[in-house]
Amino acid sequence: MTMLKEGRPTAPQALNEADTTPATATGNRALMLEEALIFEIGSTETTGVDFAEAPKVVSRLGNLARTDGIGLPGLSEQETVRHYTRLSRQNYAIDLGLFPLGSCTMKHNPRLNEKVARMPGFADLHPLAPQSTVQGALAVIHELAAWLVTLTGMHSVAMSPKAGAHGELCGLLAIRAALEARGDARSVILVPESAHGTNPATAAFCGYKVEDIPATPDGRVDLEALKARLGPDVAAVMITNPNTCGLFERDMKTISDAVHAAGAFVYCDGANFNAIVGRVRPGDLGVDAMHINLHKTFSTPHGGGGPGSGPVVLSEALAPFAPLPFVEKQGDKFVLVEEETAEDHHGQTFGRMVAFHGQMGMFTRALTYILSHGADGLRQVATDAVLNANYILRSLDDVLDAPFGGSGPCMHEALFSDKGLAEGFTTLDIAKGLIDEGFHPMTMYFPLVVHGAMLVEPTETESKAALDQFILALRSLAERAKAGDEALKGAPYFAPRRRLDETLAARKPVLTWTEPELAEAAE
Amino acid sequence: MRYLPLTDTDRQDMLSVIGASSVDDLFVDVPAEARLPGKIAGLPDHASELAVERHMAALARKNLSAGEAPFFLGAGAYRHHVPASVDHLIQRGEFLTAYTPYQPEIAQGTLQVLFEFQTQVARLLGCDVANASMYDGSTACWEAIGMARRITKRGKAILSSGLHPHYVSVANTMAKFTGDVLVHEAPTLEAVTDIDALIAGIDKDTSCVVVQYPDILGRIADLTPLADAAHAAGALLVAVVTEPVALGAIKAPGHMGADIVVGEGQSIGVGLQFGGPYLGLFACKQKYVRQMPGRLCGETVDAAGKRGFVLTLSTREQHIRREKATSNICTNSGLCALAFSIHMTLLGEKGLRELAVLNHGLTVQAADRLAKVPGVTLLNDSFFNEFTLILSKDAREVVRNLADKGLLGGVSLGRLFPDAPEIGNGLVVAVTETVTAEDIEAFAKALEEELA
Numbered sequence: 002m003t004m005l006k007e008g009r010p011t012a013p014q015a016l017n018e019a020d021t022t023p024a025t026a027t028g029n030r031a032l033m034l035e036e037a038l039i040f041e042i043g044s045t046e047t048t049g050v051d052f053a054e055a056p057k058v059v060s061r062l063g064n065l066a067r068t069d070g071i072g073l074p075g076l077s078e079q080e081t082v083r084h085y086t087r088l089s090r091q092n093y094a095i096d097l098g099l100f101p102l103g104s105c106t107m108k109h110n111p112r113l114n115e116k117v118a119r120m121p122g123f124a125d126l127h128p129l130a131p132q133s134t135v136q137g138a139l140a141v142i143h144e145l146a147a148w149l150v151t152l153t154g155m156h157s158v159a160m161s162p163k164a165g166a167h168g169e170l171c172g173l174l175a176i177r178a179a180l181e182a183r184g185d186a187r188s189v190i191l192v193p194e195s196a197h198g199t200n201p202a203t204a205a206f207c208g209y210k211v212e213d214i215p216a217t218p219d220g221r222v223d224l225e226a227l228k229a230r231l232g233p234d235v236a237a238v239m240i241t242n243p244n245t246c247g248l249f250e251r252d253m254k255t256i257s258d259a260v261h262a263a264g265a266f267v268y269c270d271g272a273n274f275n276a277i278v279g280r281v282r283p284g285d286l287g288v289d290a291m292h293i294n295l296h297k298t299f300s301t302p303h304g305g306g307g308p309g310s311g312p313v314v315l316s317e318a319l320a321p322f323a324p325l326p327f328v329e330k331q332g333d334k335f336v337l338v339e340e341e342t343a344e345d346h347h348g349q350t351f352g353r354m355v356a357f358h359g360q361m362g363m364f365t366r367a368l369t370y371i372l373s374h375g376a377d378g379l380r381q382v383a384t385d386a387v388l389n390a391n392y393i394l395r396s397l398d399d400v401l402d403a404p405f406g407g408s409g410p411c412m413h414e415a416l417f418s419d420k421g422l423a424e425g426f427t428t429l430d431i432a433k434g435l436i437d438e439g440f441h442p443m444t445m446y447f448p449l450v451v452h453g454a455m456l457v458e459p460t461e462t463e464s465k466a467a468l469d470q471f472i473l474a475l476r477s478l479a480e481r482a483k484a485g486d487e488a489l490k491g492a493p494y495f496a497p498r499r500r501l502d503e504t505l506a507a508r509k510p511v512l513t514w515t516e517p518e519l520a521e522a523a524e
Numbered sequence: 525m526r527y528l529p530l531t532d533t534d535r536q537d538m539l540s541v542i543g544a545s546s547v548d549d550l551f552v553d554v555p556a557e558a559r560l561p562g563k564i565a566g567l568p569d570h571a572s573e574l575a576v577e578r579h580m581a582a583l584a585r586k587n588l589s590a591g592e593a594p595f596f597l598g599a600g601a602y603r604h605h606v607p608a609s610v611d612h613l614i615q616r617g618e619f620l621t622a623y624t625p626y627q628p629e630i631a632q633g634t635l636q637v638l639f640e641f642q643t644q645v646a647r648l649l650g651c652d653v654a655n656a657s658m659y660d661g662s663t664a665c666w667e668a669i670g671m672a673r674r675i676t677k678r679g680k681a682i683l684s685s686g687l688h689p690h691y692v693s694v695a696n697t698m699a700k701f702t703g704d705v706l707v708h709e710a711p712t713l714e715a716v717t718d719i720d721a722l723i724a725g726i727d728k729d730t731s732c733v734v735v736q737y738p739d740i741l742g743r744i745a746d747l748t749p750l751a752d753a754a755h756a757a758g759a760l761l762v763a764v765v766t767e768p769v770a771l772g773a774i775k776a777p778g779h780m781g782a783d784i785v786v787g788e789g790q791s792i793g794v795g796l797q798f799g800g801p802y803l804g805l806f807a808c809k810q811k812y813v814r815q816m817p818g819r820l821c822g823e824t825v826d827a828a829g830k831r832g833f834v835l836t837l838s839t840r841e842q843h844i845r846r847e848k849a850t851s852n853i854c855t856n857s858g859l860c861a862l863a864f865s866i867h868m869t870l871l872g873e874k875g876l877r878e879l880a881v882l883n884h885g886l887t888v889q890a891a892d893r894l895a896k897v898p899g900v901t902l903l904n905d906s907f908f909n910e911f912t913l914i915l916s917k918d919a920r921e922v923v924r925n926l927a928d929k930g931l932l933g934g935v936s937l938g939r940l941f942p943d944a945p946e947i948g949n950g951l952v953v954a955v956t957e958t959v960t961a962e963d964i965e966a967f968a969k970a971l972e973e974e975l976a
Contacts, residue, residue, distance in 0.1 A: 039640050039869050048875035050607055052957065055878070056885035063744040063906030065774045072647045075872015082609050085637075085866055089618035092633035096617030102626075109527055110621050113573050118797075119611070122584025127597040128799030129935045130588070131927035137586030138798050144583075151567060163659035163800065164855040166842070177701060202842035202852035207701050211847040249553035280551060285558045296855070300527075304614075304859025305634035306624040306656070306819065308801030324697070340693065341942035352697030356600055356662035356690035356788075357799025369580055375570035376563040378525045385530050387550045392538040410542070410550040433629070442627055447843075464529035465538065491827075496629040499827040503628075506824035506836040510813065512653045513643040 033497060036087040040514040043074025049081050091497040092305070093441045099463055099471050103414040103444035103456025104197070104245055106275050106297035111373065114300065114366035123365050128357035132337055138361065139335035142328045145368040146312070149293060152379065153274075154284025155314035159323045161359035165272060168292025168311025169203040169239075171324060171354055175290060175315060176237050176266045177207060178322040178351040185264065187236035193222050195245045195448040197270060209236060216450055220246040220405040220416075227256060231263035241270035242286070243277065245448040246405055247390065247414035247456070257287025266290065266319070274298045275460070276387055276413030279380030289316040295360070299367035310363035321349040326358050385461035386413040389468060393457055396472045400479040404451050413460070419453025423485035428453040431478045433500065436493035438474035525570055590796060590932065594963035596890075598910045598954025599740065599935040600661065600688045600766045601799065602791035604879075605958055610793050610866045619862055624819075624855075628834045629826075634858065635833035638821035641865040648768060648868075649785040650776025651807035656819040656835075657861040658804025658853065661766055661788025662694040665734065667806065667817045667851055668762045668784045669695055669704065672732035674815050674850070676759060679704050680729045685711040685718045686739025688766060689940045695734075704731075710944035713914055715905045717745040723753040730759040732784075737763050737777055738770055740940070741903060741952065742910035751781025760784060767791055768805065769956075770908040772873075772880030784808040793867030794860045803860035814840060817851030879957060883909040887955040890964045894953065897968055899975035903950070910954040912937075915975060919951040922974050931970050 028035040060066065076084060093100070100107035118124060126138055146158045159175075162168040173190070180187055190204040193214045201211040214230065215223045222240060238260050242250045250256070257267045269283055269291035275298040283291050295301045295310040303309075315323055325347070326339040337358065338347060374382060387410070394415035398406045402420035405411070419428045432442035432455070444456040457475075459468060481489050493499065515523070530538075535547070544550055551559060563569075571579075590603050597603070614620065618633060625631030625638075638656045645654035658664040669681045681699075683692055683706055692708055699706045707725060711718070722733050733754050738744045751761040763777030765787035777785045789803035790796075806818060813820075814837065822836035842849040871879060887909045895902040899916035915922060919936035926933040937950035955964075 045873040049870035055882040058888040073873040088633040089616040092618040093630040095621040120584040122587040125589040126798040134588035137583040198843035201847035205847035306858030307855040309855035353693035360800040361798035376567035378570035465534040506822040511823040
């Protein structure tokens with residue numbers, strides 16, 4: 002051992018096995034810090050905020066003053082910053098590395114978007130402020146709407162839906178309103194087996210009966226089966242294109258024509274618009290309504306589960322039924338058309354879906370992103386997204402089964418199955434192994450049409466070096482799972498937690514914190 | 525194209541691995557007639573960060589932001605001071621750029637926050653359990669009506685006239701398609717709420733009564749008699765809170781018998797943002813938890829026995845149940861829930877109570893001052909930080925004229941209830957800790973000029 006003369010070692014001793022995992026008194030492991038709940042470390046007497054003294058008044062709370070202890074612990078500012086900083090470090094994020102969740106489109110979130118959204122002229126604006134004082138905000142909505150309409154080749158757009166599934170709702174409500182307007186009650190919506198779960202859930206929510214459309218062996222909608230099912234009871238067909246197997250629905254235009262001929266509408270789930278933006282316009286394929294997830298294609302942050310934003314582009318046939326409110330340009334002024342003003346020229350609207358006007362904070366971010374890329378950049382976005390996915394598909398299809406790999410290139414995501422893994426090894430094992438390799442796992446067990454599905458979407462914002470590193474990791478895991486490496490079943494080993502017991506969580510749900518003495522008393 | 529890392533060399537190398545000669549070959553499945561030959565015409569090309577920032581800043585400057593003027597708007601969205609650390613923390617990339625915590629081993633940060641958030645919300649609203657958030661208050665309100673239908677198997681909901689009109693509109697839109705019957709009337713300008721009328725309207729077909737607390741006119745009423753009447757008829761009480769800061773000062777709806785309490789969480793941590801993204805709060809009694817919509821986070825242990833958190837009871841949700849799900853909601857308001865939770869942690873019970881007392885104190889002063897303006901009558905006997913003034917003329921015009929003078933003076937009932945001209949002289953005024961004594965004085969003076 003090398004020593005300074007004061008006795009402080011300056012070079013490490015050779016490691017032996019026992020050195021690698023000694024326990025610590027705190028449970029912390031250097032930079033991997035355990036963090037208790039605010040209910041365990043805070044107190045109702047502590048606050049991290051100072052206020053001016055309140056005026057002395059006689060209260061007018063209607064004799065309903067709250068006198069019980071609410072049970073909300075506070076922390077000082079320093080403790081608050083530390084609590085959430087420590088918790089943040091237990092999360093994986095795009096800022097840390099590739100996040101290949103198929104169909105979720107985890108692309109880089111440019112920080113200019115964040116800066117713009119926080120400009121006081123956008124962030125500190127009340128939704129019911131007089132229209133003369135919010136002309137710039139209305140201009141943002143109008144400008145973004147124009148981009149979305151042009152990029153999709155559609156007639157108009159409803160901006161207010163709060164997220165993708167809310168957009169689906171908007172599209173189906175417009176379809177139902179259009180059918181009712183022509184006195185045509187229809188009861189069935191056709192949905193492919195490979196659809197996102199939100200599609201059938203939304204259709205059911207709107208009062209429709211959901212029927213599955215089968216897929217062909219090459220992973221696409223079975224056109225003949227669809228045509229055979231069309232009839233006077235079918236209101237709409239919901240199709241995801243590119244679909245959740247990562248494939249473009251080649252027959253989309255033929256499908257649309259057949260659906261229209263049968264008097265029904267085409268709803269397109271636009272979750273995967275990222276793959277075709279600037280290269281294909283859904284309007285050219287006969288689509289009547291399609292939601293666009295601004296948090297997918299247009300880079301607004303996912304924030305650990307939202308907020309999303311789901312504007313819906315509409316065909317001319319559906320436009321009159323679009324929800325309130327919307328922004329119109331009248332002369333050099335922007336006007337928010339809401340209940341008060343809609344009667345004159347938008348009397349067929351199906352109504353309002355949400356308080357106020359939608360996800361303004363996401364509109365500013367998405368428009369910032371769109372202007373950054375421009376028409377040329379957005380086309381390159383789709384091109385690189387598809388290129389990256391195909392690179393992954395062809396770099397791994399020798400070690401992982403690619404169920405539709407034989408039918409040509411994929412779009413923005415590469416789909417693999419668990420076929421060929423050793424007995425007892427699953428997609429879950431590979432996913433958890435990826436965690437130890439420093440990656441977020443791919444989407445697993447979706448779409449349902451493929452056994453043990455692994456859906457990999459790298460997005461266009463990954464470099465070749467990052468893709469190569471990911472391919473190296475996934476190849477190694479595939480080889481281990483095929484060779485029956487038992488150690489893989491214990492993964493992850495290096496994450497803040499080992500595999501968690503989801504069965505226990507569901508069987509005895511503990512959804513809120515209870516003070517231990519109260520919890521004990523309850524038992 | 526600063527967000528695209530591939531070089532042309534990379535692209536060529538990758539194409540040769542794929543076995544394609546050009547990127548166009550990767551789009552062969554797109555029918556030829558639908559393939560765009562080049563970039564879409566008529567749109568600008570990519571732009572520098574500086575150029576984009578200039579463009580957006582110019583648009584931002586065309587707005588009169590709340591901080592630039594004496595500001596008194598509420599009616600479902602409130603301007604509170606958000607401590608600097610909140611915005612700093614929610615911009616940590618590990619929170620901002622994470623996805624829904626589907627892989628709990630590497631999402632304990634988000635999951636623990638959600639568990640803490642659920643507990644904070646449940647305690648604030650006075651309920652047993654809360655979910656991990658909804659889109660906003662209006663959609664949470666509709667989801668509560670749907671949940672009450674599933675629980676009671678009845679299809680008629682009675683909506684208080686004091687419920688935010690946008691929330692009523694959302695419910696009306698949805699009810700058209702689900703077949704629910706909604707009973708609702710516009711409010712009248714009285715000091716007392718419509719609780720007696722609501723009680724009288726409950727019958728054996730009623731699934732729930734939906735009441736806002738404080739209501740759209742700022743009035744506060746004890747919900748206990750309403751809860752008792754609803755329960756006696758086998759119906760539920762749904763309470764809606766659009767200003768959660770109020771619950772630092774007044775009784776929680778859950779403690780007055782409400783079965784489901786929903787709300788708009790925007791006023792804690794989230795900011796105005798011209799209406800979104802906001803934060804739907806959703807809480808209820810323990811016995812109804814399996815009928816709840818939306819995500820839930822629960823405590824469990826990992827394989828080594830350590831405490832951890834996971835998304836749970838997902839058999840209610842669309843990605844498992846598909847057409848049989850309790851709701852079609854997928855994405856929620858995770859980042860807004862984080863902001864709410866951080867702000868609430870900074871406040872703690874002590875800070876929340878101080879904030880509430882400060883809001884109420886300033887509001888009492890403002891109400892008394894404005895009521896002295898000739899042509900102005902204060903409607904409310906009770907209020908928290910929002911009240912209604914009855915003016916001597918249509919309030920819409922007054923609001924527009926005040927805006928022209930650089931003063932954002934409340935929300936007119938004409939804008940909120942365009943179909944009820946009889947209440948058009950009403951003006952809803954909110955006063956938070958961001959309002960100064962000078963602002964109140966300026967408002968009073970301007971109102972005096974306007975009504976002279």
